[in-house]
Amino acid sequence: xxxxxxxxxxxxxxxxxxxxxxxxxxxxxxxxxxxxxxxxxxxxxxxxxxxxxxxxxxxxxxxxxxxxxxxxxxxxxxxxxxxxxxxxxxxxxxxxxxxxxxxxxxxxxxxxxxxxxxxxxxxxxxxxx
Amino acid sequence: xxxxxxxxxxxxxxxxxxxxxxxxxxxxxxxxxxxxxxxxxxxxxxxxxxxxxxxxxxxxxxxxxxxxxxxxxxxxxxxxxxxxxxxxxxxxxxxxxxxxxxxxxxxxxxxxxxxxxxxxxxxxxxxxxxxxxxxxxxxxxxxxxxxxxxxxxxxxxxxxxxxxxxxxxxxxxxxxxxxxxxxxxxxxxxxxxxxxxxxxxxxxxxxxxxxxxxxx
Numbered sequence: 317x318x319x320x321x322x323x324x325x326x327x328x329x330x331x332x333x334x335x336x337x338x339x340x341x342x343x344x345x346x347x348x349x350x351x352x353x354x355x356x357x358x359x360x361x362x363x364x365x366x367x368x369x370x371x372x373x374x375x376x377x378x379x380x381x382x383x384x385x386x387x388x389x390x391x392x393x394x395x396x397x398x399x400x401x402x403x404x405x406x407x408x409x410x411x412x413x414x415x416x417x418x419x420x421x422x423x424x425x426x427x428x429x430x431x432x433x434x435x436x437x438x439x440x441x442x443x444x445x
Numbered sequence: 446x447x448x449x450x451x452x453x454x455x456x457x458x459x460x461x462x463x464x465x466x467x468x469x470x471x472x473x474x475x476x477x478x479x480x481x482x483x484x485x486x487x488x489x490x491x492x493x494x495x496x497x498x499x500x501x502x503x504x505x506x507x508x509x510x511x512x513x514x515x516x517x518x519x520x521x522x523x524x525x526x527x528x529x530x531x532x533x534x535x536x537x538x539x540x541x542x543x544x545x546x547x548x549x550x551x552x553x554x555x556x557x558x559x560x561x562x563x564x565x566x567x568x569x570x571x572x573x574x575x576x577x578x579x580x581x582x583x584x585x586x587x588x589x590x591x592x593x594x595x596x597x598x599x600x601x602x603x604x605x606x607x608x609x610x611x612x613x614x615x616x617x618x619x620x621x622x623x624x625x626x627x628x629x630x631x632x633x634x635x636x637x638x639x640x641x642x643x644x645x646x647x648x649x650x651x652x653x654x655x656x657x658x659x660x661x
Binding site: 326329344345 | 472473475476477481482485505508509512513516517634636640
């Protein structure tokens with residue numbers, strides 16, 4: 317391995333480590349991506365495929381600030397900037413973040429509401445043997 | 446411009462740092478990513494140069510902690526003072542020194558325990574043994590504590606491999622190779638070894654803490 321390749325790999329490893337640590341920090345997009353992966357049972361390759369990215373791009377993507385969802389204008393601006401940089405379809409990232417936000421809202425809801433929502437879920441019958 | 450090495454003049458680096466800092470303050474969603482891209486490697490390289498014999502896991506942890514601390518509190522950086530690179534290097538070195546001091550304290554505590562145990566052994570059957578009655582009482586307490594540690598360690602370890610890894614952890618072993626040898630992952634790249642070893646260390650530390658919390 318040449319010096320340049322070695323240095324590139326060290327850098328990639330460091331960014332990967334940082335992105336994995338960032339997955340525990342709500343400030344970073346990595347945290348939302350992690351939740352989405354859990355909800356959709358995706359690994360990193362699956363997430364990269366969903367966003368039509370190279371897996372190596374996920375580290376820098378994850379280290380972006382999570383788009384500000386306090387106002388639609390701020391959310392759109394952040395989505396546009398991130399998608400332009402990484403070549404992601406804006407609708408795809410927006411959908412992903414809306415899915416995560418809905419899950420977080422449900423998690424933050426009082427237990428009674430959670431129970432109500434659970435009770436409202438469709439009952440799935442066991443398949444016949 | 447996203448340099449990974451600052452071959453340009455200090456002025457170029459300073460200007461880049463100010464620009465990225467302002468973008469972070471202005472809530473640009475790409476700023477934190479660009480800062481990581483531009484600065485993590487130079488900070489890590491600076492630490493490697495200054496601490497060539499330190500476990501690289503500790504170095505990378507310090508570099509990433511400095512980055513997260515800055516992104517969490519960008520106002521702690523004063524662009525009128527040192528450059529962003531200088532600030533991050535200083536912050537990372539501070540974190541590293543704290544981590545090293547903690548490890549040193551831990552190692553010193555273990556060494557002093559061994560010394561007390563050796564002293565009590567060497568004065569056995571000695572005419573001046575009387576003088577060491579108090580010391581022996583202390584030694585007994587320490588031995589009891591160590592027995593408890595050993596019991597904790599045994600309970601925290603599910604497998605003989607975990608037991609061996611825990612022993613290394615408790616004696617303050619910091620070299621990745623020592624753990625890699627036990628885990629039989631020496632054929633992997635150093636980065637992969639560090640990653641796997643760190644995962645095992647973290648897992649065992651959590652388990653040991655849980656055991657110790659049950660006693661306290």
